[in-house]
Amino acid sequence: MNEKFETHEHDVLIIGAGGAGLRAAIAALGQGARVAVVCKSLLGKAHTVMAEGGIAAAMANVDPADDWRTHFRDTMRGGKFLNNWRMAQIHAQEAPERVTELEQWGALFDRTRDGEILQRAFGGHTFKRLCHVGDRTGLEMIRTLQDRGVHLGIDVYMECAITRLLKDETRVVGALGYWRETGRFVVFKAKSVVIATGGIGKAWRITSNSWEYTGDGMALAYEAGAELMDMEFVQFHPTGMVWPPGVQGILVTEAVRGEGGVLRNKDGERFMERYDPEKMELSTRDVVARAIYTEAKEGRGTEHGGAYLDISHKPAEYVKRKLPSMYHQFRELADVDITQGPMEVGPTCHYMMGGIRVEAESAQTSVPGLFAAGEAAAGLHGSNRLGGNSLSDLLVFGRRAGQAASEHANQAGPLNIDAQQVEEGARAMLESFEKPTGESPYELHRDLQETMHSYVGIFRNEPDLKKGLEELQTLKERAARVRVEGSRLFNPGWHLAQDLKSMLIVSEAVAMSALERQESRGAHSRIDYPDYAETWGKQNNIIQREAQQMKLKQLPIAEMPEELKQIVEGDK
Amino acid sequence: MPNAKFKIFRGDRLKGELVDYEVPIAPGMVVLDALHYIQAHHAPDLAVRWNCKAGKCGSCSAEVNGRPRLTCKTRMDALPLEAPITVQPMRTFPVIKDLVTDVSWNYAVNRKIPPFTPGPNVKWKMDQRDVDRVQEFRKCIECFLCQDVCHVLRDHDKGEQFGGPRFFVRIAGLEMHPLDSLSRTHLLKDELGIGLCNITKCCTEVCPEDIHITDNAIIPLKERVVDHYYDPVMWFLRKLRGKRE
Numbered sequence: 178m179n180e181k182f183e184t185h186e187h188d189v190l191i192i193g194a195g196g197a198g199l200r201a202a203i204a205a206l207g208q209g210a211r212v213a214v215v216c217k218s219l220l221g222k223a224h225t226v227m228a229e230g231g232i233a234a235a236m237a238n239v240d241p242a243d244d245w246r247t248h249f250r251d252t253m254r255g256g257k258f259l260n261n262w263r264m265a266q267i268h269a270q271e272a273p274e275r276v277t278e279l280e281q282w283g284a285l286f287d288r289t290r291d292g293e294i295l296q297r298a299f300g301g302h303t304f305k306r307l308c309h310v311g312d313r314t315g316l317e318m319i320r321t322l323q324d325r326g327v328h329l330g331i332d333v334y335m336e337c338a339i340t341r342l343l344k345d346e347t348r349v350v351g352a353l354g355y356w357r358e359t360g361r362f363v364v365f366k367a368k369s370v371v372i373a374t375g376g377i378g379k380a381w382r383i384t385s386n387s388w389e390y391t392g393d394g395m396a397l398a399y400e401a402g403a404e405l406m407d408m409e410f411v412q413f414h415p416t417g418m419v420w421p422p423g424v425q426g427i428l429v430t431e432a433v434r435g436e437g438g439v440l441r442n443k444d445g446e447r448f449m450e451r452y453d454p455e456k457m458e459l460s461t462r463d464v465v466a467r468a469i470y471t472e473a474k475e476g477r478g479t480e481h482g483g484a485y486l487d488i489s490h491k492p493a494e495y496v497k498r499k500l501p502s503m504y505h506q507f508r509e510l511a512d513v514d515i516t517q518g519p520m521e522v523g524p525t526c527h528y529m530m531g532g533i534r535v536e537a538e539s540a541q542t543s544v545p546g547l548f549a550a551g552e553a554a555a556g557l558h559g560s561n562r563l564g565g566n567s568l569s570d571l572l573v574f575g576r577r578a579g580q581a582a583s584e585h586a587n588q589a590g591p592l593n594i595d596a597q598q599v600e601e602g603a604r605a606m607l608e609s610f611e612k613p614t615g616e617s618p619y620e621l622h623r624d625l626q627e628t629m630h631s632y633v634g635i636f637r638n639e640p641d642l643k644k645g646l647e648e649l650q651t652l653k654e655r656a657a658r659v660r661v662e663g664s665r666l667f668n669p670g671w672h673l674a675q676d677l678k679s680m681l682i683v684s685e686a687v688a689m690s691a692l693e694r695q696e697s698r699g700a701h702s703r704i705d706y707p708d709y710a711e712t713w714g715k716q717n718n719i720i721q722r723e724a725q726q727m728k729l730k731q732l733p734i735a736e737m738p739e740e741l742k743q744i745v746e747g748d749k
Numbered sequence: 750m751p752n753a754k755f756k757i758f759r760g761d762r763l764k765g766e767l768v769d770y771e772v773p774i775a776p777g778m779v780v781l782d783a784l785h786y787i788q789a790h791h792a793p794d795l796a797v798r799w800n801c802k803a804g805k806c807g808s809c810s811a812e813v814n815g816r817p818r819l820t821c822k823t824r825m826d827a828l829p830l831e832a833p834i835t836v837q838p839m840r841t842f843p844v845i846k847d848l849v850t851d852v853s854w855n856y857a858v859n860r861k862i863p864p865f866t867p868g869p870n871v872k873w874k875m876d877q878r879d880v881d882r883v884q885e886f887r888k889c890i891e892c893f894l895c896q897d898v899c900h901v902l903r904d905h906d907k908g909e910q911f912g913g914p915r916f917f918v919r920i921a922g923l924e925m926h927p928l929d930s931l932s933r934t935h936l937l938k939d940e941l942g943i944g945l946c947n948i949t950k951c952c953t954e955v956c957p958e959d960i961h962i963t964d965n966a967i968i969p970l971k972e973r974v975v976d977h978y979y980d981p982v983m984w985f986l987r988k989l990r991g992k993r994e
Contacts, residue, residue, distance in 0.1 A: 219798070220856065221891055222806045280873060283865030283926065285880050285887060292874030310884065316805065317887060327856075328864045335856075358845055387800040421777020427803045506803060509822055511777065619789035663794030666761065667846040670793030 182353075182364045182599060187213040187332070188586035189579070190352060190367035192339050192394060195223035196315075196571030197551025197578070198373035199322035200275075202331045204579030205371075210586055212579075213365060214326070215334045215354065217389050221323050224375050224387050225571065228315025229430035229502065230299060231307030232279075232572070233565030234272035238293040240304035245269040246744045247303050252566060253745050255301040255461050256530075256559020257699045258714060259407065262737045263537035264557040268566070268573050275572035276308050284321040286310055298435045301461040301563040312430045312500045318568060337363060339393065340675055341602035342370060342401040343594055348545035349401055350592040353602040357672060360665020362603050368589035369582035371540070372398055372533060372549040373575065377411075377687075380680045381526035381634075382626040385417055385428040391676035392683035394553040398533045399682055403542040405720040406555040406732075407531035408683070409690035409701045412562055413635050415465035417525025419483040424510045426525040429486065429503060431564040433520075434458040436499050438488040440469070441519070442477040448484070463561045463700045466524040470635050473523065483523030489516055524635055528567065530558040530700060531690070534719065540578035546585060550578035560699025609674045615660025618673040625652055625680060633688050638704040642692040649685050656681055682727075689729050690718040753825060754833035755783060757795070761846050767835065768792075774825055780836060781809050781820040784848070796847035804957060807892030811848050812837045817894040817955045839897040852893055858912050861940060865923055868930035879927040886922035886966060888958045891915065895952035895962060901945050912941030914952035914962045921966035924973065934977040937970055944974070 189205045191198045194216035205212045216223065235248040248269035253260050280286065280294065286308050287295040296305045310317040327333070339354040343364070351366040374394030378386025399405055416429040434440075440458050442448050452468040453460035460468075469484045479485055488496055493516035497504050500515070507513040507520055533542055533549040535556060540548045551571045558566060609615070632645030656678065661671045696710035697703050716731040737745070753774050756767040770791055772783040781799055788795050799809040802821045809820045813836055814828065820836070828834055842850035895914035901907050912920075920933050920941075937943045950963045960966070976983040 218800055218808065219852070222800045222808050224800075226806045226890075227801050227803070277873075281867065283923070283929075285875075285883055285926065288875055288877040288880055292876055310887075313805070313888065316890065320887065324859075324864055327860060358849075387802070387806070389800065422775050423778050423782040424803070502805065509804070509824070510779070617789075617793065619793060623789075661793070667796040667849050668794040669788055669796060 182362050184364040184366060185213060186366040187211045188367065189213070189369045189371065189582045190215065190365045191371045191373055192352065192397070193223065193373035193375060193551070193553070194220055194333065195225040195373060195375055195551065196318055196322060196568060197575035198223070198371070199319070199326050200572050200575030201371045201373060201550055201579030201582065202326050203322065203329060204576040205583040206326070206329045206331060208580060208583040210583035213332045213334060213367070215337050215339055215365065217336065217338045217357070219335050220333050221319055223319060224390060225315045225319045225568070227385070227387070227428060228318070228568055229312040229428065230432040230435060231297060231309030231314045231565050232272070232276055232318070232568040233299070233302060233306050233563065234276045234308055234569055235269060235304070235306060236273045236276065236294060236296060236308065238289055239296045243304035243306060248272070248306065249741070250745055250747065251302050252557070252563060253559070255561055255563040257561060257709075258559065259698065259717065259734070260559030261537055261556035262741055264574070266741060267537060268557055268569060271573045272569040275569065275576065279318065279321050279572070282321050282325045284317050286317070297432065298459060299564045300431055300434065300456070300459045300465070302565065307435070307565040309432070311498070312432050312502050314568065334363075338672065338675065339397065340606055341598070342397050342547070343598050344401060345593045345595065349547040351594055353599055355606060358667050360668065360671070362606070364594065364599055366592060366594055368586035368592060369546050369548060371578050371582050372547070372553050373551050373578070374553045376529035376552040377680065377683045378526045378529070379676070380625055380629045380684045382630040383417065383426040384526040385414060385426055386526065391680045393676065393679045394549065395532055396679035396682040398542060398544070398547060398549060399686070399720070399722055401544050401547060402722060403544045403547060404534040405532065405686050406534040406717050407560070407690070408686040408720055409694050409718060410530035410560045410699060411526060411687060412462060412528035412530060412700045413466040413524040414527035415462055415469050415524055416486055416522035418511065419479070419521050419523040420481040420511060427506070427510075428525065428527065429520060429522050430500070431462070433486055433488050433500060433503060436488060437491055438486050440465070441485045441487065442472045443479055444477060446477070448472050448477070461561055462564065466635060467702060469522070470524055479521045481521055483521045485519035486522045487519035489518055528552065528562055530560060530562055531555045531687075538577065539581035540574055541581055546589065548578045548582045550574040560701060606675060609659045609661040609671065612658065612660040615658045616655050618659050618661065618670050618677055621652065621655055621659060621677060622673060625677070625684065628652065629684055633684070633691060636702050636704050637691055639692065642688055645688045646685070646692065649681065649688060653681055685727060686720045689727065690720060693718055693729055751830070753783065753830055755787070756833045756835045757787070757847070758837040759792075759795070759847055760844065762844050765844065769833065778825045779821055780813055780823040780825065780834070783825065784820060784836070796845070796849045798849050805890060807890030810839055810892045810894050810897065812839060812897075817897045819892055819894070819957050822957060839893065841897045841903045842893075854908055855891070855893055855896060855915065858916050858941070859919070861936065862916065862920060862923070863931055863933060863936070865926060865929055866931040867928045871928050873928070875927045883922050883925050883927075885960055886918045886925075888960055889915065889918050890958060892957060894955045894957065898951045898955045900949070900951065907942065907945060910942040911945050912943070914967065916941060917943060917946075917970055918960060918962055918966045921970055924970065932977070934974050938974045938978065943967065943971055946971075
């Protein structure tokens with residue numbers, strides 16, 4: 178069948194080649210599965226490469242008192258108890274082993290004086306817990322996983338984008354995509370599919386995310402019938418660059434604060450004293466982001482509407498050794514020497530706590546054959562993620578997803594690819610070429626980013642969110658009229674037209690969930706509902722497609738077992 | 750501020766030409782910003798690779814005014830604006846379209862390199878000073894600018910016999926890893942042709958990560974090859990210790 182289309186067959190198809198996708202691939206290979214990894218960029222360029230500060234794992238190399246219980250407690254407190262507690266437990270328990278494993282595959286972390294892996298302080302973590310390599314931990318991680326995976330024999334389909342999951346009755350059995358280079362379609366037949374596509378930051382104007390972060394995996398899963406959870410929780414990282422305009426949003430690692438950097442407003446006041454006098458700059462990200470935003474809004478911001486972040490009181494050599502890429506980034510892009518003076522920083526859309534709902538143990542979604550891990554999956558971080566917990570998330574749940582996907586593949590039996598779904602999917606991708614006139618995908622993208630920034634940003638209220646949802650309806654109508662110029666050969670305008678479909682789906686899910694949750698918790702701040710609401714602390718928002726409509730419901734959070742309750746309620 | 754003039758390669762493997770564009774200049778603007786402006790306003794199908802836009806992923810390599818650069822780190826205010834800025838794809842690799850080239854050869858070379866191989870009963874302790882040396886090599890973001898500028902690949906097209914600076918850096922990172930037990934000198938000499946490098950340091954000059962490719966990676970590796978194949982004392986010691994190949 179489908180002789181028209183180039184077709185590849187594998188046991189496990191992994192969409193996304195960041196930390197979660199590559200770790201899943203290694204795990205599935207380890208169980209003897211035939212594994213394919215598909216990625217939109219070249220191998221090794223995924224967003225994981227941008228992670229700077231470190232991997233959180235209770236190794237207790239620097240602070241001997243640390244253990245998984247404290248890490249679990251910090252994660253739950255950081256997420257304001259909306260987390261899937263079982264995920265938080267597994268994550269805290271397994272993270273140290275996953276870091277050790279990376280080292281055994283050749284990763285080289287910074288060392289303690291005794292020659293162990295060095296760990297640094299980070300916001301919301303009780304102890305020094307982040308295993309790191311200067312401020313380029315993500316690069317070290319992705320290179321290690323990439324080399325390991327390639328050596329073990331994964332098949333990598335680079336610069337290939339998936340636009341539709343294919344189903345056989347109720348289960349997922351493959352995917353349809355296109356080669357970015359040639360524009361030709363490609364069909365993957367697979368017994369299990371793992372979504373590891375990362376986040377959705379490109380739907381906002383100011384973001385630390387790369388062009389790939391368009392929510393593809395969440396949209397694919399949603400369209401295949403899976404549930405999306407906690408979509409209202411979008412993390413704004415407190416410190417992105419604010420000047421010059423071209424670099425707005427580029428990440429300034431939390432490690433600057435972890436290494437002792439202080440925040441000041443234009444009057445020189447160390448304003449975190451007013452927002453979190455105890456933890457100051459190392460408060461959780463939601464708190465620091467709102468603090469900087471508020472200072473600027475109330476007229477105490479810097480020239481370009483941010484705050485000053487200063488590490489220049491530390492010896493210049495120390496700063497260059499511990500924060501080398503920050504030093505270069507500011508020197509080369511902003512003409513600022515961070516060893517001599519402060520940086521200007523402001524909030525930037527950074528991370529999606531919400532995503533595809535999965536089983537804690539297996540990363541299984543509600544659709545048979547479909548798994549999800551990493552940023553694309555929801556649950557671990559609750560309403561706010563602690564820095565450093567994302568890299569450990571990728572390793573712990575990437576591995577579990579890979580294992581579960583390969584086990585599922587062993588029992589899947591024969592699959593059938595439905596030619597009609599393939600034809601439909603292919604036709605949908607070509608529509609935008611056929612229009613004589615229409616919308617520019619670039620303009621539409623800009624308007625979407627402006628909408629999300631204005632109405633579904635750091636601070637939210639009912640009128641804004643309703644207005645945002647209205648605007649999204651208009652944008653969806655405009656999206657149907659997008660027109661693409663040129664050929665199918667490496668055509669970024671056409672690629673963006675595909676990505677826009679995903680961004681519009683996830684944006685609507687975010688706005689809907691944000692409107693529904695009438696309280697403030699973690700990264701979700703409602704001006705009209707500034708406090709916690711007890712009922713909302715006990716339920717997750719769930720988005721699912723029913724009869725072509727986006728539907729929202731609430732699911733109660735399962736009761737935490739007694740032994741975990743004791744840990745959470747324990748001493749600070 | 751005035752507009753900047755650009756001449757950008759548009760075309761594919763078979764044919765192409767430099768096409769003129771104009772872009773309004775903004776403060777702190779980099780060449781990649783200008784390329785994005787052109788995509789959004791003049792040429793929606795202009796093919797460009799990029800990801801992080803912060804010098805961390807090594808995707809946006811091209812030749813700006815003839816020099817291999819990351820376009821995300823090339824400031825417009827550092828370029829002469831009287832004449833048009835030319836942006837062309839990396840010359841060493843086959844063009845796919847516009848500024849996008851086929852770099853798959855690099856991934857094929859990489860597969861030839863045996864991975865990190867710790868010895869038996871290793872104690873996982875390392876001194877920061879030993880780690881420092883290797884961490885320099887592991888800063889590499891695989892932008893392939895060093896491969897692009899290397900005359901062995903660029904002018905002499907010796908890709909069949911030569912691995913290029915990027916992979917000497919990778920091998921240096923493995924060979925000098927404090928806990929690695931494998932020797933890759935055979936590969937360096939026979940398959941990756943390290944002898945073809947005559948240390949002109951062009952690679953070091955274009956490295957956006959400031960890795961001392963020639964001094965810290967290639968020269969020490971060349972010495973290892975010489976020691977291995979041509980030094981009788983080292984040959985004898987190796988027989989005694991039996992380092993694995």
